[in-house]
Amino acid sequence: MPTRPIQVLVGILISIWALDGLNSWVQEWRQAPLLYPPTNLLRLFTGLGFGLALGIPLYPIYHAALWRHHEEAQVLRPAWPLACILGAEGAMAWLLLKQLFSYFFWATLLSGAVVLTFAILNASFVSLWLRPEGPANHWRETLPYLTLGTLAALLELSALAAIRKLLGF
Numbered sequence: 001m002p003t004r005p006i007q008v009l010v011g012i013l014i015s016i017w018a019l020d021g022l023n024s025w026v027q028e029w030r031q032a033p034l035l036y037p038p039t040n041l042l043r044l045f046t047g048l049g050f051g052l053a054l055g056i057p058l059y060p061i062y063h064a065a066l067w068r069h070h071e072e073a074q075v076l077r078p079a080w081p082l083a084c085i086l087g088a089e090g091a092m093a094w095l096l097l098k099q100l101f102s103y104f105f106w107a108t109l110l111s112g113a114v115v116l117t118f119a120i121l122n123a124s125f126v127s128l129w130l131r132p133e134g135p136a137n138h139w140r141e142t143l144p145y146l147t148l149g150t151l152a153a154l155l156e157l158s159a160l161a162a163i164r165k166l167l168g169f
Contacts (some may be wrong), residue, residue, distance in 0.1 A: 010053040017050035065124035123149030
């Protein structure tokens with residue numbers, strides 16, 4: 001488990017993301033925002049925060065599920081990796097705002113990050129389902145689980161896209 005301050009940070013990041021999503025949803029349906037006019041810039045920052053918040057608990061779950069021998073240590077202890085991650089996210093947001101790369105580059109990069117996150121989560125689920133004790137001693141032994149996780153991620157995301165299209169979003 002992360003330290004208490006990291007847990008609080010995760011809770012804040014998820015709450016901000018959820019509030020921004022609710023506000024955007026209300027804007028779509030009522031044609032008037034709940035709290036403030038939604039912007040893509042705000043969606044970018046709340047999405048980056050949510051991605052960080054999602055990765056914090058996913059990291060130890062992935063290691064516990066896939067590796068036979070893993071270290072039982074607190075996530076982000078010491079706190080300097082969090083500062084590095086926040087710095088990398090800030091640099092990415094700055095590059096996006098400066099429009100130094102094309103939209104296609106960013107869409108590809110962020111789509112890949114979403115697929116990777118779903119793939120890792122699904123690989124963890126598959127591993128826990130098939131071999132709860134953690135199957136891998138070497139990274140090559142994780143490939144079947146990561147492959148199944150990636151296929152499941154692509155199916156899930158395709159289904160979500162189809163549902164979104166059917167609903168007219």
